[in-house]
Amino acid sequence: MKKKSLDFFGALKTLILPATPATVTRELDNNAILGELLACFDKSCKKESVGSSLLFNMHFVIILHPDRYAERLASFPVIVKEAVKGFYKKLNLYKPQYEEISPVSVQWHFRFGEGEFFNGEKMHPDDIQVIGMLTGGREASTPAAGNTTKVTMKSKRTNVYEKMDINLDLLQQVNFVDTGSFSVRYSADLKLASGPAARNNRNLDQGIARISYYLADRNEDGIYLMKDKEMVIARKDPGNQAYSNYLLIDSGFVSDPHARIRLNESTGSFQIASFSRFETRVNEVVVPRSDPGQPQWVELANESQLLLNASVTLHFSAIT
Template identity: 40%
Template structure:
């Protein structure tokens, strides 16, 4: 009597296949992650660009199921490398002769993290969630994927241990990638990749051997940069992404103020006035501490200030909270203005 039942069961299985368990689903592949990143980048390029200015997401949070995250961990550097290459290719294809590539951030940033839910959406072993932003202020540089435990939502952070120190990863092949922590990577955005080729000057006719050639005037590009100032404490190279301009400042006082250029601060000789609306007035102060023989910085802006990607706590200008400023250092103001700080010889913080 059991045989008909078994026959009907087999027939039922053929007609109505069993649902595939989440644990049995195929984990997300490296190619799927790459395509999702590229789709997010292309969508942001269309959405954020305005006029002849090309804007795009530079910071990405990628949430994977814990099983998929563990399986893809060793492949993440290659995914990041290929994603950046494709981003640059798509920018070159999109850029017209009069277009300007204007990233809000100074680097591409990718943060991969494990989770089973993000923003109310379940993440299965074959799923992934990509969240992009112009800079790190919207997404943040630490993902907060949510795992379901006993009906309660808890935040899971990736441990701040560089797992790539122990993985069999070819670090030499990815030397241009900054390995931050487990699952986090940063790659500098090199705007020179989008500059038009410089035309080569025409060959000059050679003078006869017995006639000395006239000296050629130096072009603006070939003239040497101004030398170090005798009394300068440090050099500060500034790049303003919103204007795509670069400037160099010399710290000639023991204490200088970083501020937005305004009429009310034109008379202050120790102000470094930056012509960017993304800078506060004042934004921060840098000083040379004679007691410790080291440089320090205090931030006063409601907008974010970072030293080497570390957020500096805001303090009151009347009661500045000083933090060490190593040399060399990168100072990021409001995610837009980048300062490269380097002390003069004999005064560098180690």
Template identity: 45%
Template sequence: MADQSSGWLSKLGNLLVPASETKDNPIAPVTNTRILNELIASFEDSLVRESVGKSMLFNAHFLIILHPETYEARQNAFPVIVNEAVNAFKAHVESKKAQFENIAPVASSWFFKFGGGREFGGEPIEPADVKVVGALTGILPGNESVQVPDRIHVTRRVKQTNRFEKVDVDLNTFRHIDFREPGAFVVKFTFEQPPAARSAVAPPAARNSPALPRNQGDGLAQIDHYIAELNREDSYRMRDREIVIARKEPDNQHFPNYLLLESAYVSNPHARIRFNDELQRFQIASFSRNETRVNEQLIPRSEPASPQWYPLPDQAQILLNSMVTLTFQRT
């Protein structure tokens, strides 16, 4: 009788708690480590899936979709998660270098975008869910200013099989996801490439021409910039003691000390950088209603007529509106 009672209680327990949620197969809570592990798993899968011959290829764009409550609880940790993910990606690439002669990603930076939603692809998003969508490049939901195809090729873990699969996703599936700009991060690659690959992205010789006023030889600083929505990078040599960062528009073309960026995410003007002779250091002022960050630190907005200057380190990453990355290097 004792065995029968135990069996009856076991059956009742299975009715109340589905087998998939018992201690043999528990639902993992959404911790920072779990989000990180999902990103790493997605990256490692893409490296195996996308690499071909002697060329190493991997996903560079990642969307991390969470339930809104989970998003709110975890958002302060997103920069740390991204930093840890990038470190893990780099370590994995280094460990695979012996197998490949060339590192050939389609993009030139890793792009991460976090969003909160209750539905994705017709499936509900529960508080315990973490959905990572990866692609070689080009996932930019919420960017209406750029023409994108109706469908994109992505890699994501399929819930039924628990495996990563390559699928076509209709961009309308992202319409229920709140991709907030503070949840976006761009980290430029720093891999050593063969000479041929390096020459392909080297700054044009024309930029070394001493045509601008107050010329300082090779310049006071070099600013490499990457525009995420166009997947485009270039370099700018800062030869003036003060420059303006602005959107590329016809009215700005005749200013010799303007760094013009072809992006809808850049304000007009967005910021100014100057070299302070008295302090012998660089400073930055932001005028944009959107975010300007220096090494992840938010720079408060001021008016163009009354700039508030903040220290700019000799080596710094400047992020404009979470979409345009400037790598600043004093020369």
């Protein structure tokens, strides 16, 4: 009788508190990596889009445990190809809800890296961390202390992708090599172009435009390669050093931001908009000042000379 009583209460306990099922772990495979990329991109469409413009991440960092990185290395080009195909499918689904699709770069960028630790936590062999950005962070350089940027990444607390701040110093813990870097040119047709789907970033170093600049007040010069569809000219301040599409000029004669240059893919021409309260001239013609949220675009001819605040000279050359 005693045994029956125990069986009864044991069964009752099971009904009230069901046994916790054993955790099922699955080895990280190519589809798991692809799924994380697609989830990150989809969240960016919802978080980054504004008004009637469909905006989304075009730069992705994928961090794997060293064991899985070596195991999956040969698959990276195919994962990238399938990811871009998936991105276009998502964009075609969202397109009817927006008046304009607004890519911030002329190509998708993917960087695979390996690390045993990330964000203060140990990476297990089947862990994966996907980080999405509108534009690339300056992780290859030596970022200033406390330098952060907004990214789309999965929170361990909720296990869902959210928009959050990340300190770019964290990416210095990750080993990035050329064999894990890929770029795919963005297609306005929202279809993956035929031919090789992914190219190593070293083939894109020439950029789409070259901007040489000279600071008269400091007798300094430099060259900036424009590699994105749109770039920003701004004063070099700690708050804007996280982005690869910024030409940062260390001069008090430059505003923050001062101007933007973009490639108009529908015409193949370049355009400029000025936001500074000081003069911006292109070939001695003053560019009207506009609000950063509503830029007034002016045609920027090849081999143009720009003058910022009568002190900083720039020379713009398109790369064909």
